[in-house]
Amino acid sequence: MAATAGPEIERLIALLGKLPGLGPRSARRAALALLKRRDTLLDPLTAALVEAQAKVKTCSVCGSLDTTDPCAICADASRDRALICVVEDVGSIWAMERAAAFRGRYHVLGGLLSALDGIGPEKLRVGELVARAADGVAREVILALPATVDGQTTAHYLADRLAPTGLQVTMLARGVPVGGDLDWLDDGTIAQALRARRPA
Amino acid sequence: MAATAGPEIERLIALLGKLPGLGPRSARRAALALLKRRDTLLDPLTAALVEAQAKVKTCSVCGSLDTTDPCAICADASRDRALICVVEDVGSIWAMERAAAFRGRYHVLGGLLSALDGIGPEKLRVGELVARAADGVAREVILALPATVDGQTTAHYLADRLAPTGLQVTMLARGVPVGGDLDWLDDGTIAQALRARRPA
Numbered sequence: 001m002a003a004t005a006g007p008e009i010e011r012l013i014a015l016l017g018k019l020p021g022l023g024p025r026s027a028r029r030a031a032l033a034l035l036k037r038r039d040t041l042l043d044p045l046t047a048a049l050v051e052a053q054a055k056v057k058t059c060s061v062c063g064s065l066d067t068t069d070p071c072a073i074c075a076d077a078s079r080d081r082a083l084i085c086v087v088e089d090v091g092s093i094w095a096m097e098r099a100a101a102f103r104g105r106y107h108v109l110g111g112l113l114s115a116l117d118g119i120g121p122e123k124l125r126v127g128e129l130v131a132r133a134a135d136g137v138a139r140e141v142i143l144a145l146p147a148t149v150d151g152q153t154t155a156h157y158l159a160d161r162l163a164p165t166g167l168q169v170t171m172l173a174r175g176v177p178v179g180g181d182l183d184w185l186d187d188g189t190i191a192q193a194l195r196a197r198r199p200a
Numbered sequence: 201m202a203a204t205a206g207p208e209i210e211r212l213i214a215l216l217g218k219l220p221g222l223g224p225r226s227a228r229r230a231a232l233a234l235l236k237r238r239d240t241l242l243d244p245l246t247a248a249l250v251e252a253q254a255k256v257k258t259c260s261v262c263g264s265l266d267t268t269d270p271c272a273i274c275a276d277a278s279r280d281r282a283l284i285c286v287v288e289d290v291g292s293i294w295a296m297e298r299a300a301a302f303r304g305r306y307h308v309l310g311g312l313l314s315a316l317d318g319i320g321p322e323k324l325r326v327g328e329l330v331a332r333a334a335d336g337v338a339r340e341v342i343l344a345l346p347a348t349v350d351g352q353t354t355a356h357y358l359a360d361r362l363a364p365t366g367l368q369v370t371m372l373a374r375g376v377p378v379g380g381d382l383d384w385l386d387d388g389t390i391a392q393a394l395r396a397r398r399p400a
Binding site for chain 1: 266291
């Protein structure tokens with residue numbers, strides 16, 4: 001696209017366009033909103049990014065992102081150290097925490113095994129997981145990985161790697177999501193929900 | 201939504217969510233992408249925003265945004281001062297410049313008249329437009345406003361206000377957009393394109 005808005009603004013647009021969810025056109029709209037709403041948007045967002053640059057770090061225990069190391073969850077003595085929930089990414093931790101249904105701790109893999117993308121176990125935080133699982137406190141490892149081919153390959157691989165520890169290894173249940181209308185569900189989910197049916 | 205990612209990160213997410221095109225969920229994904237891709241995304245975007253804060257200003261002639269005042273377009277002696285293209289917003293200038301079909305100068309209104317939103321002429325850069333139109337150099341004012349009710353109301357109002365200057369006041373043509381398939385066009389556009397038909 002031709003540089004029509006001056007190099008500084010074009011550069012801002014190009015960088016905003018790298019954010020997931022923003023394409024070239026919406027990046028332009030976002031840049032415009034920032035430049036027009038200086039006090040309420042540009043200044044506070046810049047300050048928040050500067051603060052994130054300076055303060056956010058990776059938790060050395062679970063691999064999550066927080067302003068402290070260990071992160072607030074790992075440092076929270078009220079959370080059950082016997083339960084380790086393995087997630088692909090920090091975004092999954094945020095989703096789990098919003099659900100507020102889990103009171104253990106997390107372990108961020110940092111991705112999924114993928115033969116296609118050349119991602120082997122050595123590129124993920126698998127060794128750290130096995131080490132944590134063998135700390136004598138852990139009792140159960142919950143594999144909260146996506147219900148995709150790579151997610152399931154990774155889950156099976158981790159279950160194998162964790163077998164020698166003797167810990168219980170579990171996976172999230174499959175079925176119809178809350179509020180899920182059968183009309184909108186894919187065939188695979190319906191088939192899984194049917195196979196895993198239970199007394200009403 | 202519960203604060204699940206620490207106050208600094210939640211604040212960043214909330215601010216990203218104010219950008220047009222990003223909802224609460226995509227703001228989370230964007231924040232995560234920023235925090236994970238520090239060197240390629242967080243650092244350069246922060247720098248670009250800091251630069252925009254420091255350098256971008258409003259052009260005192262046309263109301264556009266640029267790092268210089270007057271803006272690069274108003275300062276460009278090769279652009280025809282006799283043609284003033286009136287646009288709602290800076291985003292429209294960027295779109296016109298991408299089309300590279302206009303060699304005159306612009307005038308940013310800063311919005312559209314809207315009885316519903318209580319936006320009268322005094323909240324737009326109408327006085328500045330009338331003053332520019334009377335500078336003795338201007339010959340034609342092109343109203344490049346949206347083909348919406350507010351856009352057309354504003355265009356009619358401006359045509360009335362500009363009538364005493366004796367300048368030619370024109371509007372963008374209506375019709376089938378380039379690449380536009382009739383199947384996908386709304387009835388109003390088809391009706392306008394038919395009324396404004398011309399010899400093939």
